[in-house]
Amino acid sequence: MESHGSSGTSVCVRLRPPNSRESGVRCLARAGDAAVAFSPPAAEGGGGGAPAPNQFTFNKVYGEGATQADVFEDCRRVVHGVLAGVNGTIMAYGQTGSGKTHTLIGDVTHPELRGIVPRAVQALGEGIAADASAAEYEVRLTVVEIYCERVRDLLDPLGRDNLAIKQGRDGGMFVEGAPGPGRGATEVCVTDEAQLVGLMNAGLAARAVTATNMNATSSRSHCIVTVAVEKACPDGSTVAGKLRMVDLAGSERQDKTGAAGQTLVEGSQINRSLSALANVVAALTEGGGGGAGGGSHIPYRDSKLTRMLQDSLGGSARTLLVINCSPCADNAAETLSSLRFGSRALGIKNTVAVNRRLSPEALQQQLAQARAELEALRREMAALKLDGAAGAAACAAPGRDAAADAFGAVAVSRAAAEQPPPPAPWAVGLAVAAGLLLYFALIEDWALRGRLLV
Numbered sequence: 001m002e003s004h005g006s007s008g009t010s011v012c013v014r015l016r017p018p019n020s021r022e023s024g025v026r027c028l029a030r031a032g033d034a035a036v037a038f039s040p041p042a043a044e045g046g047g048g049g050a051p052a053p054n055q056f057t058f059n060k061v062y063g064e065g066a067t068q069a070d071v072f073e074d075c076r077r078v079v080h081g082v083l084a085g086v087n088g089t090i091m092a093y094g095q096t097g098s099g100k101t102h103t104l105i106g107d108v109t110h111p112e113l114r115g116i117v118p119r120a121v122q123a124l125g126e127g128i129a130a131d132a133s134a135a136e137y138e139v140r141l142t143v144v145e146i147y148c149e150r151v152r153d154l155l156d157p158l159g160r161d162n163l164a165i166k167q168g169r170d171g172g173m174f175v176e177g178a179p180g181p182g183r184g185a186t187e188v189c190v191t192d193e194a195q196l197v198g199l200m201n202a203g204l205a206a207r208a209v210t211a212t213n214m215n216a217t218s219s220r221s222h223c224i225v226t227v228a229v230e231k232a233c234p235d236g237s238t239v240a241g242k243l244r245m246v247d248l249a250g251s252e253r254q255d256k257t258g259a260a261g262q263t264l265v266e267g268s269q270i271n272r273s274l275s276a277l278a279n280v281v282a283a284l285t286e287g288g289g290g291g292a293g294g295g296s297h298i299p300y301r302d303s304k305l306t307r308m309l310q311d312s313l314g315g316s317a318r319t320l321l322v323i324n325c326s327p328c329a330d331n332a333a334e335t336l337s338s339l340r341f342g343s344r345a346l347g348i349k350n351t352v353a354v355n356r357r358l359s360p361e362a363l364q365q366q367l368a369q370a371r372a373e374l375e376a377l378r379r380e381m382a383a384l385k386l387d388g389a390a391g392a393a394a395c396a397a398p399g400r401d402a403a404a405d406a407f408g409a410v411a412v413s414r415a416a417a418e419q420p421p422p423p424a425p426w427a428v429g430l431a432v433a434a435g436l437l438l439y440f441a442l443i444e445d446w447a448l449r450g451r452l453l454v
């Protein structure tokens, strides 16, 4: 894998138009291309008067009138990266009914209402068709959902349930199993765009959906569509990229959804896995370090969702998160929580890498070159050793002027170092005073003293 430096997670916010269940009183408005102003309802402001709005800044904000095409424009970079061997993840996050499925999937039968997934599939197809090189492509599709902590294969929902998530040698996450009955998620090789779209639609139709008070078609699972593209280049190398598109289930409050029985169980599982996701994001961004959380433990294994997203959050993929929000005050608490999650996710740093495998011939060529360089270095070292040995021998030989001079210089400096330092003036004074005292003490005859002193 070739590392291409670190890249922050891109976070966009999309506001949907109010629906018929909402009051229409806004708490959220677009404040420019990249910011939203959130005004908490009076009761949440913690006192009387109009509470001050909070401003949140993201990479992009789509207002209520934004189209599906507008949103997709910002996804293009991630999609095109896949053709160049950079894994990409596009994720939709938000409370139930906020517009995640609309943004990600949309109405696949309607050209303008198609969401990110069908547009990305089309863009990949166009990118492959536009490649003028003689490269050969293989495109594979998997569609899985995580429903109540079980990974289900949506391309074979009756046959493959509770699949394991594994990590590859390149750090990438995948649903376990080579193709084969009951062993893993179905990975279908697709030969044209129509087949890809048909399979994807079949998979999405098998997804668990229930009507709740918040959404007539509420997704009860996290759905992950993965398109893997492998390009065999004319020089024998292989470039492989994976585009993972994740429609998360929405967080929900039982008092609002009116959930009971199995729908309530689903709701609590959804909330639990979303908390695990929030914990991973918090751990990755603690201390403002981004990346892999400065070496601290990242609890990826706390849920199937976070395990599956391990290489998208703090890994080697280019990741784009779309935070979907209702603009209405009825959902202020959930909206604020989503905005905080998005703000935090902005701090996640991934180390974007290109997945390229060289051809056996190119590897052999590189190996031969490395060997030649090693041999040249060995020869240089041997020559240096020889020079060093000759120098040492010359130093030891008698009569060699330079060596003798050098030896002489060392001897002189050593002798100088052994000379005692000159006495200090105060020591000289002290010695004279002591001599005089002794003189006066020994010669008692004052006349003699005077004569001797003169």
Ligand SMILES: Nc1ncnc2c1ncn2[C@@H]1O[C@H](COP(=O)(O)OP(=O)(O)OP(=O)(O)O)[C@@H](O)[C@H]1O
Pocket (backbone or CB within 6 Å): 015, 016, 017, 019, 064, 094, 095, 096, 097, 098, 099, 100, 101, 102, 103, 215, 217, 218, 219, 220, 248, 249, 250, 251, 324
């Ligand atoms: N930007 C939008 N423009 C028009 N309609 C929208 C928009 N966003 C969402 N909707 C509509 O709002 C309803 C709920 O949207 P959606 O099902 O996408 O929500 P969700 O976040 O996926 O909910 P859940 O988590 O419950 O599955 C749908 O009828 C959808 O068509």
